[in-house]
Amino acid sequence: MTTNQINEREKLIASANTLRWEIGENIHDSIIESIYTDAAKIANKVVRIKEQKKKYSFDQTIDRIVTSKWLGFPIMFLLLAVVFWVTIEGANVPSGLIANLLVDTLHPLLKDFIASVGIPYWINGVLIDGAYLAMAWVISVMLPPMAIFFPLFTLLEDFGYLPRVAFNMDNLYRKVGAHGKQALTMTMGFGCNAAGIIATRIIDSPRERIIAIITNNFSLCNGRWPTQILIATIFIGGAVPAYLAGLVSAAAVVSIALLGIIFSLLVSWGLSKTVLKGEASAFSLELPPYRPPRILRTLYTSIIDRTIFVLWRAVVFAIPAGIVIWLVANVTIGGTNIAEHFIDWTDPFALFVGLNGVILLAYIIAIPANEIVVPTVLMLTVLVAGIAGVGSGSGVMFELDSIGDTSAILHAGGWTVLTGVNLMLFSLLHNPCSTTIYTIYKETKSIKWTVISTILPIIMGFAVCFFVAQLWRLIAS
């Protein structure tokens, strides 16, 4: 590039600046105005609307109901509750069948086979009792609820309901000083937080975008729904008469999801009043027309894109986690294994906030993927409680054909309804998974915001669990 060229270009830019001042009026506005005027002119010429048919006003009638001031929120909760209820009621039987096949039947076969080939016991342990069982476990716990939940959720999405949820919520987000579009990214977070965080690109102001990124973790994601559903079924559903169990458990899961929304509003408000001060910017949200969902297509994409995708991710992370679990349960220091050392060491603090050392260790092992929290918790519980007759020795993830068995093990491990409730709360309020943390860093390019997004929910989780535990004990005593 010659100096002459550079000079010419600078002159060009300078003359643009001079011309801008000469014109004097607001150029940006007058450009937009010309575009709008011309678009309107052309559209008026080519579009003809005959009298509106009833079909169209049908859309508006639905909208008047589902986005109405009084009915909007109740309908939203009801729809969510129905989705969870169907998931909870439908998942139990297939879960048992898969566990029966993969764990009860295949696991001993594999183990005997490896032993008969003459491979040392510890390799057998790492591979079969660690990696294979963790994988089998994840599949039997997660596949059935996901195969029911995702298609239902995708049908709601395809029908056009989700933007209505955002429409109901956007005003609340604006009131707390965040961007109304955060309602959309929050809703996307219900699928996957990493996806929700990428979706914040639709927010133009950096201030509001960071708020949306930090608070996206408060939307329960795919990996956490199964935990919520299982624990609610055992502890909440188990505390009420059997005929109410399904409904009450579904209601409990919906409440946790709602609590997540409330926290995202509260934290957004806190951030926009302190470190990320500013006014909410205006925007327009478009309500797409209702479209009859294409059932087969939806089934296909929700099974391939979501169910298999999430399951695959869980399996990929479960295999190394299974190895880690087997190792911490079998490598001993001074006669006691590493897991028990950690659990004994953290128990005083953990019990104080209404959790236990097992849960804390499980959450550390499960940082790569939230999906494996429940299998890890169960395995570690068996190990610590020394429950006889389950599994085949320490460090083995045992067979589990029904929710009843899971419940029996957790109760034997000293779990109470309080532990269950606090696990559900902690599952909502803890650090994002490693994929999400990495995505936050990629999107913000800032270590500071990544650390804040990671640490803030953990602090809140402990605080909320502590508060609930104190209140619980106060009422109980």
Added chain:
Amino acid sequence: MIDQNKCEACPVHNAGNLKRLGINMDKFDFVVALAGNPNTGKSTVFNNLTGLKQHTGNWPGKTVTRAEGGFEFNKNRYKLIDLPGTYSLLSTSTDEEIARDFILFGQPDVTVVVVDATRLERNLNLVLQVLEITDRAIVCLNLMDEAGRRNIEIDERALTRDLGIPVVPTEARQDVGIPELLKTVDDVVTGKLICKPYRITGSSKGLTKAVENLAEKIKNEFPGLPNARWVALRLLDGDQKIIDAVRSGEISGIVKRNAIEENFATV
């Protein structure tokens, strides 16, 4: 009632000419960009052409990054880019920047703007902005079935005339109009159809004069630039990205590629 069999036999309608290549994009001959407002069916059109199964949702803003895929039609191999859905190319949010930068610097051989037929006026805002940046564009007038249900009639021929670019009505969800769209893409990239795009007429005289004045200077500095008028508008609006591109000379990347193509044409 139209005889469907006759349609199938017609070369325009020959769906057999389409070969979906999925993510196989080697050795492509042409690049096609898909632009449009959010939730107009861009991803459905994308899946239709490439045979890929990108998750589509009735959900504005579903695609925030760009997706790529390939297809073959009439022995030409195409690379198709699904851009994020945007309402304009003016503002500064990341998704709008991705869309604009691709149309400007990626220099697609043709940009297909997918338009919601039930909301034509608002969708035209984006079409007009695309036409300021590039000459070669096609309007894919999607969701015609929905427009029909709402008793909205669109005079496509008048629209073609006014915009100066081809307009193809489609119902992408039902695969209706896709063969016609492919044929039109083929015609535009091979030069059988020449676009004479509509350009925005400014309402303010001062602005119009300033744009002409500045565009002249830009043409002198970067001879062969296809959209000097648009660059002038952006400079006047104080668009930092474009100011930087002018300063660094990056904007002339556009010129180079066009010059190469013209050389080919003269040979």
